[in-house]
Amino acid sequence: MHNLILNTDSYKTSHFVQYPKGTEYVSSYIESRGGIYPKTLFFGLQIFIKQYLTKPITLTDINEAEEILAMHGMPFNYDGWLYILNEHNGYLPLDIEAVQEGTLVPTGNVMVQVVNTDPKCAWLTSYIETALLRAVWYPTTVATVSKNCHSIISHYLSETADNLDSLPFKLHDFGARGASSQESVEIGSLAHLVNFMGTDSLAAIVTARRYYKKDMAGFSIPAAEHSTITSWGREGESAAYSNMLKRFGGKGKMVAVVSDSYDIWNAIDNIWGNELKSQVENMGGTLVIRPDSGVPVEIVPEAIERLMDKFGFITNAKGYKVLPDYVRLIQGDGVSATSIEAILYEMKKRGLSTENVAFGMGGELLQKVNRDTQRFAMKTSAICINGEWKEVYKDPITDRVKRSKKGRLALIKQDGQFKTVTTDNIGDAENLLVTVFRDGQVIADYALDDIRQRADKETLFVA
Structure with missing residues (x-):
């Protein structure tokens, strides 16, 4: 299925009217909240970006989505998608930041952050969650399983x-x-x-x-x-x-x-x-x-x-x-x-x-992996309403592991350790989240050889 508008969960189509009046930007992030392995080997986002996000939506896509969702009993933001078609030539007005592919990131840290670039499309950040999260959790989890095996075999070879x-x-x-x-x-x-x-x-x-x-x-x-x-x-x-x-x-x-x-x-x-x-x-x-x-x-x-x-x-x-x-x-x-x-x-x-x-x-x-293998989630952490950014988070008393992060986020290294901070608290540190996609364009284009070199620098297995 190549209609990106339909590459989402049904309930997402009703969210465009659920945000507070004056909402201009929604910022969300992806992390591994824990799981079997203490680190995750980030990989695969580039496949999704090149395969899906560099191709514009069309009027045919919009009309097909409108027809299907009407029969499905769900609302559809026809005007919003038509606006993207007319004002952005069908390319999604999104900015996606991510850690470099091939990086081993300890669980509990931001790996990807996405925000809309057009204030009239604040609803789009959450709309893309289904496809974007799947594009990250599956290849990253498989790469992590493979990396664990690599570390085990390397240990015994040594x-x-x-x-x-x-x-x-x-x-x-x-x-x-x-x-x-x-x-x-x-x-x-x-x-x-x-x-x-x-x-x-x-x-x-x-x-x-x-x-x-x-x-x-x-x-x-x-x-x-x-x-x-x-x-x-x-x-x-x-x-x-x-x-x-x-x-x-x-x-x-x-x-x-x-x-x-x-x-x-x-x-x-x-x-x-x-x-x-x-x-x-x-x-x-x-x-x-x-x-x-x-x-x-x-x-x-x-x-x-x-x-x-x-x-x-x-x-x-x-x-x-x-x-x-x-x-x-x-x-x-x-x-x-x-x-x-x-x-x-x-x-x-x-x-x-x-x-x-x-x-x-x-x-x-x-095949024997799923989103919960490394407890992947994408959550909104900040929202801009009438020009003012506010922190957004969840903190369920029944499961504190699901507590989400607040604010616009950055990933830094402090004393050699990865740490997630808000963009206001970076200080002199380098933000390891780099822009990989913006408004239909690939910004960072990784080669497999470079990814392999990064992944080979660390081990996952502890004897």
């Missing part, structure tokens, strides 16, 4: 591996088929690529090209699925594996083969480790074996140890065992931040380096 060179490819996005929509994949999967370089979600690649100046944001490798293996029949399992090596093996190449269609232990001990051992050792690239069933914290260490029994291992400078470069493991079933930590902890106990394994995450990455 303890059990000689370097962090493999980190960018340690968590692969398997989430496209389990997401609620193609748009969710476009946005959420790109949020994952702020932290990692591995993905099977082509939609994210396209989104990065269109909105973040990145020709190629992520990479994948040829891989088997159960249908391509089982199509050879149980008696042809070895031939199916051999075919994968012949088709996709070679110097510097990687190929992934799901190996649990029948018996993962037989596949490792007898097929890979015996019948095809010389082919694996001599193909010139890396075979990535994928178990796809069982209890991950049990399956992964045992699979790696069985592979070491067949292919050998070296002991790295940290004292942990590492498979030969030509064989690795990827776990793509039952993967979450919790299971990743549990698997890597168990591997460390057994003296196995994190170098041996990569992970693929699907629903836990893109």
Whole structure:
């Protein structure tokens, strides 16, 4: 649906007559009020701005909205939208400020602030809440989940591996088929690529090209699925594996083969480790074996140890065992931040380096998040009536966590810590909220490379 006027909650259409007489400006902000993680990795607003706010509304949009809302039983601000069409050429008279994308912001701080730029459109600030809040909470939450996994894996690599060179490819996005929509994949999967370089979600690649100046944001490798293996029949399992090596093996190449269609232990001990051992050792690239069933914290260490029994291992400078470069493991079933930590902890106990394994995450990455994961909210904090700014806030006695902020806001760093203050109390500090959109124009245009560099400066995981 591309009619921005209808990209809102029904009750919002009645709000234009609910503000006090003389209201000229309404200022609102977005924050994460808490949640699972102590910080949130801000990302994704630019997609919404470029996709929706840089395109003007049309008379067709206005007429469609009027017709639908009349049948829906709701009022419609026809004159207000016609005014935007005639006076602003259909572009929304809004000013949006935000922290730079890729910034890890502690919860409880302002990340986005929006205010109307035309006093005749004070109602517009709140009208855009539904679309704007969704444009922020979803990619930011996915980026935060991904960042947490990045921090966990980085921690265990630091303890059990000689370097962090493999980190960018340690968590692969398997989430496209389990997401609620193609748009969710476009946005959420790109949020994952702020932290990692591995993905099977082509939609994210396209989104990065269109909105973040990145020709190629992520990479994948040829891989088997159960249908391509089982199509050879149980008696042809070895031939199916051999075919994968012949088709996709070679110097510097990687190929992934799901190996649990029948018996993962037989596949490792007898097929890979015996019948095809010389082919694996001599193909010139890396075979990535994928178990796809069982209890991950049990399956992964045992699979790696069985592979070491067949292919050998070296002991790295940290004292942990590492498979030969030509064989690795990827776990793509039952993967979450919790299971990743549990698997890597168990591997460390057994003296196995994190170098041996990569992970693929699907629903836990893109789908098992919601607005309450990080308790996102957009609230009005200031209003200008007849030229006078006043603080606006809520403070419900039944839930003080929902207490909202007051005034026109700024985000500063004080003694190295983020702090939300009113614009009157900035002092000599720099306001970290920068204008990213104004009156139909993109003001700040971020590149994915720069976002990645910002995100990589901090860690989220605490051991």
